[in-house]
Amino acid sequence: MLQVLFVLTSMAQISSLVNYSPAINIGAYSQCQSDGYSFVNNQAALTSIECFGMAVCQEKMFNLSEINKVDAIVAIPTSLGNLGCSIGRKGFEGFSETNIGLAYARKLSNAISIGTQFNYYSFKIPSYFHSASMNIEIGTLIRFSPKLNAGIHVFNPVRMMSGKNEDNKLPYIYTVGVGYDVSNDFFICTEIVKQEDQAIDLVGGIQYQFDKRFFFKLGFMSENSSLFSSLGVVYKSIRLEALFRYHPQLGYSPGLLLSNHFKHK
Amino acid sequence: MRAFCILFFWLGIGLHSFSQTELPAVAEQHIEQMAENSNDVVLNDDSYNQHLYELRRHPININTANPETFNELMILSPLQVESLIEYRQLFGNFISLYELQSIAYWDVYTIKKILPFITITTQLNIKEVFKERVQKGDHVLLIKTSRGIEKSRGYLIDSSSLSNHYLGSPWAISVRYKYQYKNLLQYGFLCDKDPGELIFTKHQQAGFDFYSAHIFIRKLGLIKSLALGDYVVNLGQGLIQWQSLAFKKSSDLLSSKRQSPILKPYQSFGEQNFHRGVGVTVGNKKWEATVFGSYRNIDANMVSDTMNVDGMYVSSFQNTGLHRTLAELADKHVQQQISFGGNASFSKNNGHVGFNFMHYDWKLALIKNSIPSNLFLLTGRSLSNFSIDYHYTYKNVHFFGETAVSSNKSIATVNGLLMSVANCADIHLFYRKISRSYQSLQTNAFTENSTPVNETGFFSALSVRPVYGWVFEAYSDFFTFPWVKYNVNGGSIGSEYLLKITYKPSKQLEIYTSYKTSVKIENSQGDNSINLLPLNTVTHKAMRTQFEYKPTKSTILRSRVEMVWYDNMTNRPEEGYLLYIDWIWKALKKPIGANVRMLFFETESYNSRLYAYENDVLFSSSIPVIYGKGIKYYFNLHVALSKKLTCWVKWAQTSYFNQKIIGSGLDLINNNRKSECKMQVLYHF
Numbered sequence: 001m002l003q004v005l006f007v008l009t010s011m012a013q014i015s016s017l018v019n020y021s022p023a024i025n026i027g028a029y030s031q032c033q034s035d036g037y038s039f040v041n042n043q044a045a046l047t048s049i050e051c052f053g054m055a056v057c058q059e060k061m062f063n064l065s066e067i068n069k070v071d072a073i074v075a076i077p078t079s080l081g082n083l084g085c086s087i088g089r090k091g092f093e094g095f096s097e098t099n100i101g102l103a104y105a106r107k108l109s110n111a112i113s114i115g116t117q118f119n120y121y122s123f124k125i126p127s128y129f130h131s132a133s134m135n136i137e138i139g140t141l142i143r144f145s146p147k148l149n150a151g152i153h154v155f156n157p158v159r160m161m162s163g164k165n166e167d168n169k170l171p172y173i174y175t176v177g178v179g180y181d182v183s184n185d186f187f188i189c190t191e192i193v194k195q196e197d198q199a200i201d202l203v204g205g206i207q208y209q210f211d212k213r214f215f216f217k218l219g220f221m222s223e224n225s226s227l228f229s230s231l232g233v234v235y236k237s238i239r240l241e242a243l244f245r246y247h248p249q250l251g252y253s254p255g256l257l258l259s260n261h262f263k264h265k
Numbered sequence: 266m267r268a269f270c271i272l273f274f275w276l277g278i279g280l281h282s283f284s285q286t287e288l289p290a291v292a293e294q295h296i297e298q299m300a301e302n303s304n305d306v307v308l309n310d311d312s313y314n315q316h317l318y319e320l321r322r323h324p325i326n327i328n329t330a331n332p333e334t335f336n337e338l339m340i341l342s343p344l345q346v347e348s349l350i351e352y353r354q355l356f357g358n359f360i361s362l363y364e365l366q367s368i369a370y371w372d373v374y375t376i377k378k379i380l381p382f383i384t385i386t387t388q389l390n391i392k393e394v395f396k397e398r399v400q401k402g403d404h405v406l407l408i409k410t411s412r413g414i415e416k417s418r419g420y421l422i423d424s425s426s427l428s429n430h431y432l433g434s435p436w437a438i439s440v441r442y443k444y445q446y447k448n449l450l451q452y453g454f455l456c457d458k459d460p461g462e463l464i465f466t467k468h469q470q471a472g473f474d475f476y477s478a479h480i481f482i483r484k485l486g487l488i489k490s491l492a493l494g495d496y497v498v499n500l501g502q503g504l505i506q507w508q509s510l511a512f513k514k515s516s517d518l519l520s521s522k523r524q525s526p527i528l529k530p531y532q533s534f535g536e537q538n539f540h541r542g543v544g545v546t547v548g549n550k551k552w553e554a555t556v557f558g559s560y561r562n563i564d565a566n567m568v569s570d571t572m573n574v575d576g577m578y579v580s581s582f583q584n585t586g587l588h589r590t591l592a593e594l595a596d597k598h599v600q601q602q603i604s605f606g607g608n609a610s611f612s613k614n615n616g617h618v619g620f621n622f623m624h625y626d627w628k629l630a631l632i633k634n635s636i637p638s639n640l641f642l643l644t645g646r647s648l649s650n651f652s653i654d655y656h657y658t659y660k661n662v663h664f665f666g667e668t669a670v671s672s673n674k675s676i677a678t679v680n681g682l683l684m685s686v687a688n689c690a691d692i693h694l695f696y697r698k699i700s701r702s703y704q705s706l707q708t709n710a711f712t713e714n715s716t717p718v719n720e721t722g723f724f725s726a727l728s729v730r731p732v733y734g735w736v737f738e739a740y741s742d743f744f745t746f747p748w749v750k751y752n753v754n755g756g757s758i759g760s761e762y763l764l765k766i767t768y769k770p771s772k773q774l775e776i777y778t779s780y781k782t783s784v785k786i787e788n789s790q791g792d793n794s795i796n797l798l799p800l801n802t803v804t805h806k807a808m809r810t811q812f813e814y815k816p817t818k819s820t821i822l823r824s825r826v827e828m829v830w831y832d833n834m835t836n837r838p839e840e841g842y843l844l845y846i847d848w849i850w851k852a853l854k855k856p857i858g859a860n861v862r863m864l865f866f867e868t869e870s871y872n873s874r875l876y877a878y879e880n881d882v883l884f885s886s887s888i889p890v891i892y893g894k895g896i897k898y899y900f901n902l903h904v905a906l907s908k909k910l911t912c913w914v915k916w917a918q919t920s921y922f923n924q925k926i927i928g929s930g931l932d933l934i935n936n937n938r939k940s941e942c943k944m945q946v947l948y949h950f
Contacts, residue, residue, distance in 0.1 A: 147731075182729055183687035202762070204741065206727065208686050210662075218694070218725065225743050225760040225784075227723060248745060248758045 026205045026217050029141070029149045029179025030187045033207045035239070036075045036259055039084050039103055042139035042153045042177070043115025046082040046105035049075050059243060059255030066092045069255075081106030084117070098122040105139075113141045121170065135170055147181045159196075171196035177203075185209040199223050217241075224248070230257070310533045311884045312497075313339070313510045315443075317382065318884070322403070323447045324384035328358040334448070336524035339512075340378050343522065343656065343663040344370045344685055347615055359385050370661075370685050372730065402446030404950045409439040409882065411915075411943035412460060419461060419589065419931030431461035431589045431931060432468060439534050440473075454478035457534045461589030474588050477539075481530035489553065492544040495531035498557060499523065500608055500621040501654030502667035503710035504677050504699075504717050508538045511709040514724065514742060514761070521681055521695045521711040521724065522665055527555045527608055536586030537563065538707055540604060551613055558605040562598035564588075567629065578632045590931070601628035615658035621669075623650045625706060637749045641675075641702035641719070648672055650705055661685045667710075675700040677717050679710055681724075689731060693740075695724040701748035713744045713759070721745045736767040755800050757786035773815045782806045789835045806830040807875075823847040831873040841873035842866065843891060849880075856905030864897040882913035882945040895921040895937075913945040 025041030084103035105115030179189035205219025243255035443453030456473035463469035497508035544557030564583035610619035652669035666680030681695035722744030829841035851858035899917035
């Protein structure tokens with residue numbers, strides 16, 4: 001536990017605050033597999049929803065209850081564009097991170113969507129340290145064809161600080177991704193992620209609906225050679241996913257995602 | 266000695282006008298990948314090449330062939346084989362090869378690959394088949410010889426002053442005779458002398474250095490196969506025994522699953538990887554049982570030890586098959602090996618489960634030095650392995666795997682699945698977990714290490730054909746080695762990725778580009794006097810583009826450019842570069858053909874080395890390790906002097922710039938050029 005906390009907190013940037021989890025958000029570049037949670041990865045993906053939805057996700061990072069992570073999102077379609085809200089908390093009474101985000105997205109044309117999100121972050125170690133910050137992220141999605149989508153996402157382009165110390169800065173993250181719907185059931189995507197002061201991370205993933213009610217996701221992140229996967233079941237409007245991530249040094253991170261069923265436009 | 270060249274195999278004659286000397290691009294890449302993985306290992310198993318050669322002459326009858334026959338081709342995935350069998354059961358015998366397009370999971374790429382090896386004929390009755398077996402087969406005699414032109418130090422040393430020198434001539438001589446009737450009956454023998462080995466002298470009174478003979482019969486009633494003499498054994502997924510060719514990592518989705526009959530005849534010039542004795546497989550459609558036994562004298566490094574009850578022990582087995590010096594001759598056949606094993610399996614519908622057993626006994630004990638990397642390696646006088654293997658197909662998913670235990674109670678398991686997720690997309694997942702103390706011999710599982718030991722890993726591959734002419738392939742592999750291993754003084758992790766894009770808009774043109782990157786941990790390169798070197802992260806990247814164009818029916822032009830980047834975090838990053846151009850020609854109406862290559866290369870050291878498959882005489886190929894700076898060319902010529910007699914000649918020469926010597930030790934050449942000539946005659950009667 002101490003080792004993991006040390007790893008997380010000794011990083012020069014508070015990158016652990018960033019709600020980046022490809023196992024959950026892989027569908028952002030798909031027109032068939034996109035879901036309500038996809039906007040967490042790229043806000044432009046909000047435009048693919050057509051009815052109200054909500055989801056809750058819990059992940060026990062590296063199988064340690066002290067860094068339990070809980071996120072919730074709400075997605076609301078409107079005639080002027082779609083709105084999203086996310087809230088998340090990680091940690092325990094002696095260490096916690098909280099984030100709240102408000103997102104908005106709309107279509108500029110049939111081929112181009114754009115979205116943005118405003119975030120509030122809080123990082124707290126009681127009786128020792130507390131900092132808070134706001135930032136912005138912007139995403140766009142381009143549909144080259146009914147099967148091929150690409151997107152660009154920028155997190156914290158203005159390099160907002162979390163507190164006064166340079167060590168507590170929020171990193172900027174640039175992401176470029178491409179997704180291809182091989183069929184209505186099978187989707188592949190890849191992302192190139194550049195986070196400030198980190199090596200380029202190549203992310204690859206697939207999602208396969210192998211049965212009317214079952215699907216799985218599988219992928220990797222090259223920067224730390226970690227794997228992610230999920231197995232999901234769909235029942236009417238409810239969708240339940242068992243998440244599983246593996247880091248070669250820090251171990252396994254199990255999780256659970258419960259969401260309603262978002263219809264696609 | 267580091268293997269300078271990996272000799273291999275391949276190719277045949279048949280429908281394709283270039284088939285005698287040309288290899289499909291996928292197969293070339295498999296072999297190149299094997300060369301990269303094997304490093305110090307010399308492979309000279311040409312049995313697969315011979316198998317394809319025979320199949321081109323006598324294609325598989327798809328109306329009667331069983332799944333094993335198709336698996337042996339190593340071209341079809343298990344899903345494709347099973348869907349073919351299902352199609353045959355459902356609709357009856359094939360009337361035309363055009364029907365192949367109707368089989369599930371078969372695409373145009375697969376059909377093109379397999380067409381030269383299949384046919385549709387009516388089945389002969391058993392009596393006719395038996396009569397034909399002994400009368401209507403082919404007798405084939407092959408004689409091959411080669412030598413390096415510039416004599417190395419091992420041949421030039423004054424033998425009276427120094428005992429460590431090559432005793433024989435630099436000529437290599439190989440002779441092989443084989444009778445074969447399809448895959449039902451074959452027998453033959455071969456003899457072989459490597460460069461530097463003696464032939465018909467007092468130290469080599471047997472004549473040649475190596476002899477091998479075999480009789481192999483298939484489909485004899487209840488007896489599915491009977492092996493006498495030299496044969497190879499392949500069990501499960503290669504965790505307890507696998508002596509045949511098996512591919513390692515590649516973008517080809519078939520690479521991870523081991524597919525082969527349990528018993529196969531041994532007919533190659535390699536001197537180690539086979540059994541000598543008797544083996545038999547009996548069974549019906551559901552049940553199958555195999556038993557085999559073998560007795561051989563094998564090469565080993567023997568050490569005198571007065572403390573040992575035998576007065577001596579063995580420190581390692583020798584796998585090179587080379588007996589050129591007195592020291593190498595002293596290791597020849599010093600260890601007596603008895604081995605036996607068996608398999609019992611049950612197959613029904615789309616499932617299979619097998620129980621496998623393998624046991625070795627040696628006369629002299631195997632004892633290793635007490636160093637950390639040897640702590641869990643095989644020692645003692647015997648080794649036993651037991652395993653259970655399975656495969657099962659459910660809809661579009663094929664599951665397979667094997668779990669094994671060695672006599673020291675260590676466990677290894679490999680499990681994978683092949684899934685056809687769409688008409689134009691396949692995925693492949695493979696997980697392996699092998700204990701650091703798991704022990705095995707003559708195995709070849711799908712692992713990062715050359716043998717299955719001390720490894721946990723997850724491999725995933727994807728192949729997508731979005732539109733006609735385009736193929737996208739990618740794989741990722743993550744692996745950990747919990748214990749120290751060769752050149753790594755600690756537990757380590759690593760990863761490897763490949764992306765390959767192929768564009769083949771027509772039969773005339775094919776272009777592919779691949780990018781591969783790997784990150785591994787190795788000992789730092791520095792002061793060798795330090796016993797415990799620190800570990801470094803080593804990054805290796807390679808980018809390759811290959812272009813192939815057939816301007817006329819008789820000509821192929823091919824070119825490749827490849828760049829390698831190597832960084833071990835200690836020294837300056839290195840680069841390697843290779844460019845070659847091939848011209849391949851085969852006369853349309855005359856039995857003559859030739860191919861020429863011109864190759865330029867520049868690498869900063871051995872670390873940034875490259876590999877490139879080279880055309881060779883029939884059944885042979887070479888994958889030389891390319892490093893340094895220089896130029897290489899070769900030409901191959903083959904002429905059919907009559908319908909029965911075909912000859913091959915190859916000349917190759919490498920010139921190194923800024924270098925006055927080549928090689929080291931007894932292989933050192935005092936010249937900046939290295940030349941080789943090779944001749945081969947094949948006679949059918």
